[in-house]
Amino acid sequence: MAGQLFAPHYARPTVRACGLSPRLLRSGPSDSAPAVSELLPGEEFAVVDVTAGWAWGYCRADHRVGYVEAIELVAPFEATHVVIEASAPVEAGADLLSPTLTGLPMGSRLSGEVQGALLRIEAGFVPLSYLRRVGHYEEDPVAAAQRLLGVPYRQGGRTIQGVDGPGLIQLALRQCGTPAPREADLQTALGEPVPDGATLRRGDLVFCAGAPGLMVDDQLVIHITPDTGKVSIEPLRCLPSEGLQRRRLA
Structure with missing residues (x-):
């Protein structure tokens, strides 16, 4: 490495x-x-x-x-909130008619003061409905990954402008408080192997030809590769089975 x-x-x-x-x-x-x-x-x-x-x-x-x-x-700062949606708007003011200045991608770390239903940051106001507090985690990484459905493939990417396979997995797991490496080969060490013959379940990791994905249920996987071109849900049986690795997180 x-x-x-x-x-x-x-x-x-x-x-x-x-x-x-x-x-x-x-x-x-x-x-x-x-x-x-x-x-x-x-x-x-x-x-x-x-x-x-x-x-x-x-x-x-x-x-x-x-x-x-x-x-x-x-300069580094102590974050108070994290973006949980695919993109969170930064609005110019606290009223409903304020223009949106920019968007912040999932996983962005913010520091600000809560004012009603908004977080006031240096650049503007972000609706709290798009955020979680630091240290408060989601429970379902698949739900986090599904918010990125349709995002195009981009090597090295981790935003709605483009994401790659390991980036998708890393973003989803981090929303649930699970640290994940950036590289697919290191992600294969996460969790424990799914026993031979055991049925896959929601949240299991699978690696098809080295490309990572998250099981939506026992048959469908959410993933992205250069071939799919975007974050998609597909039947696992449609993907290459040779060398398939299956991992289960605690």
């Missing part, structure tokens, strides 16, 4: 955070370098080095290593 995961004893990093807009984490210091992941608003990023305007380091949540434009990073 050299170049993908960071061993934090190598250097003393400077902790920063992703600003209001998500930013792709790239394999090199260039906009043309392949995306390896995506930083979500409020996620902390440990900066080890800065060269020509690009910060090299790792996402503190999953230790995914990469480059991000240093100008897009802000």
Whole structure:
């Protein structure tokens, strides 16, 4: 996993955070370098080095290593809320006629003051119905994944602009308080193997040809691959069965 995961004893990093807009984490210091992941608003990023305007380091949540434009990073803060919907609107004011300024993707971490049915953040107001408090988790990762149905495939993506297979699984599990690696091969170590002959159930992880998915029930799986092109629900029997791995979370 050299170049993908960071061993934090190598250097003393400077902790920063992703600003209001998500930013792709790239394999090199260039906009043309392949995306390896995506930083979500409020996620902390440990900066080890800065060269020509690009910060090299790792996402503190999953230790995914990469480059991000240093100008897009802000001072870290203590989050109070997390976005649970596919996208949460940031409104200019507290009244119903206020325009929407931007949207924040699922998993964004916010800090603000509750004012009625809204969370007031520095950039505007976010309806509380789109949020959960930090430390308050959902119980069903499948329900979280289903909110992203139809989102297109994008290598390294983790937002409604595009998501990849491991990103979908990571987002869904984190909403339920389950830390998950960013890479599919590491996700195969989550939970325990489903015993041979046992029926799959909602929330089980399956890996078809290395691509991860979540079982919706004993027959259907929600997943995304370059072939599907978008987050979809399909019968498991329609996917390649060779090398199928089945994992069950506690």
